[in-house]
Amino acid sequence: MQNIKRIFLTIIVFLFSINLLYSQRNIQTREYLDTTNAVFQDIYQLWKNYGDDMWSNNFFGTNIDTKKYWAESEIEKYGDGCNLHQLFAPNYFIFAEFFIGINKRNDTLYELQTSFHSNYTVTYDLCYVITVPVIKTKDGYKFTNEFSLNKKNLKKKKIDFVEFYYPKDYSLNKKRIKKTINKVELFAKDMGIKEIKPIKYYLQNTYTDILFSFGITTDLGDYCVADKINKGGRAYYQARLMTYTKGGENNIHEFIHILINDIRNNNNYYFFDEGVCSYFGDHIFLPYSFQVKKLKDFLNNNPKVNLSQDLTTAYKILNNEYTSDTIGQENNMKGWMTGDSINYSYIIMATICDIAFRQGGYDKVKKMIIDAKDGEEMYGVIEKHLGIKREDVDKYIRDFLNNTY
Numbered sequence: 065m066q067n068i069k070r071i072f073l074t075i076i077v078f079l080f081s082i083n084l085l086y087s088q089r090n091i092q093t094r095e096y097l098d099t100t101n102a103v104f105q106d107i108y109q110l111w112k113n114y115g116d117d118m119w120s121n122n123f124f125g126t127n128i129d130t131k132k133y134w135a136e137s138e139i140e141k142y143g144d145g146c147n148l149h150q151l152f153a154p155n156y157f158i159f160a161e162f163f164i165g166i167n168k169r170n171d172t173l174y175e176l177q178t179s180f181h182s183n184y185t186v187t188y189d190l191c192y193v194i195t196v197p198v199i200k201t202k203d204g205y206k207f208t209n210e211f212s213l214n215k216k217n218l219k220k221k222k223i224d225f226v227e228f229y230y231p232k233d234y235s236l237n238k239k240r241i242k243k244t245i246n247k248v249e250l251f252a253k254d255m256g257i258k259e260i261k262p263i264k265y266y267l268q269n270t271y272t273d274i275l276f277s278f279g280i281t282t283d284l285g286d287y288c289v290a291d292k293i294n295k296g297g298r299a300y301y302q303a304r305l306m307t308y309t310k311g312g313e314n315n316i317h318e319f320i321h322i323l324i325n326d327i328r329n330n331n332n333y334y335f336f337d338e339g340v341c342s343y344f345g346d347h348i349f350l351p352y353s354f355q356v357k358k359l360k361d362f363l364n365n366n367p368k369v370n371l372s373q374d375l376t377t378a379y380k381i382l383n384n385e386y387t388s389d390t391i392g393q394e395n396n397m398k399g400w401m402t403g404d405s406i407n408y409s410y411i412i413m414a415t416i417c418d419i420a421f422r423q424g425g426y427d428k429v430k431k432m433i434i435d436a437k438d439g440e441e442m443y444g445v446i447e448k449h450l451g452i453k454r455e456d457v458d459k460y461i462r463d464f465l466n467n468t469y
């Protein structure tokens with residue numbers, strides 16, 4: 065997952081959970097829309113019900129009847145993961161929604177457009193604008209994915225277990241792909257996965273192009289950094305679909321996300337996954353061997369950061385400010401909010417994976433993947449598998465980094 069977005073979402077989800085007891089899903093339609101129109105009412109109602117269902121599923125664990133909302137073709141292709149917007153706009157339905165409208169494209173195709181806003185920050189008010197194709201079927205209106213409509217214009221190539229999709233002007237680096245696939249196969253073998261089930265892999269020239277092809281018209285995670293090309297990848301394991309910007313042929317991070325899902329055999333995600341993907345793979349297109357040195361320097365420059373207090377946000381204090389003992393962007397956690405190439409919390413998890421691998425190889429890492437937990441509970445997992453008590457975690461990680469890298 066890409067870092068800027070993740071940090072933003074973490075902050076929002078945190079703020080949101082505080083307000084959960086007092087708030088409800090908030091959806092408004094634009095003024096001057098003809099809401100009495102029959103087509104509008106049918107499609108709008110379908111969309112609203114779907115959002116309400118996702119909201120209750122997320123917070124109260126209720127079931128969603130996917131067939132009620134999604135076209136059969138999408139369910140066939142992506143199963144439970146047929147809502148591909150979640151790839152770039154995970155849990156968008158928790159935000160306040162402002163519904164823009166519906167447009168007719170032809171006799172059977174419509175498009176709805178909607179937007180999501182956060183009520184908690186002033187500067188980043190708009191989070192996403194999403195465009196969703198809607199088709200008219202014999203069972204009424206159903207959602208489909210922009211990607212499914214666009215796919216026919218893409219080039220397609222199958223190499224081993226991977227089905228590649230890329231635009232006509234993209235030059236696929238087949239040599240690199242062969243190497244990457246070998247790495248993935250080796251990792252799978254070492255983790256005891258006998259056969260890798262097919263994975264769809266979409267490559268695009270720019271991050272903005274990827275977003276567009278999934279119907280994300282505007283995304284806060286894009287247009288963040290003015291002087292760097294936005295690079296990144298995502299995996300949506302429910303759909304066995306992954307995507308990378310140009311050059312992604314080198315990376316195995318997103319592949320590992322899908323394989324972790326196969327190891328765990330359910331749809332859970334834990335933050336430890338990012339560590340496994342960054343350790344055996346890469347983080348923001350750079351290897352662990354590079355990122356771990358940055359983490360070492362960061363921790364040495366910031367002795368107040370206490371990893372026994374919190375593994376992922378130890379450096380964060382209230383009001384979204386970050387502790388930093390030294391002045392200067394390089395050592396300031398805010399640095400990576402504005403485009404540094406590293407998300408330290410990913411590499412802290414990767415270091416834990418590193419320690420596990422040195423202690424007990426793939427077998428130990430696999431057991432930790434299966435047992436992984438988020439937040440405070442992760443200390444229990446670390447003590448159980450690595451024999452490090454919570455109060456010793458900070459010193460242990462610091463000593464390990466200084467003695468090893």
Ligand SMILES: [Zn+2]
Nearest residue numbers: 065321338341
């Ligand atoms: Zn990731």
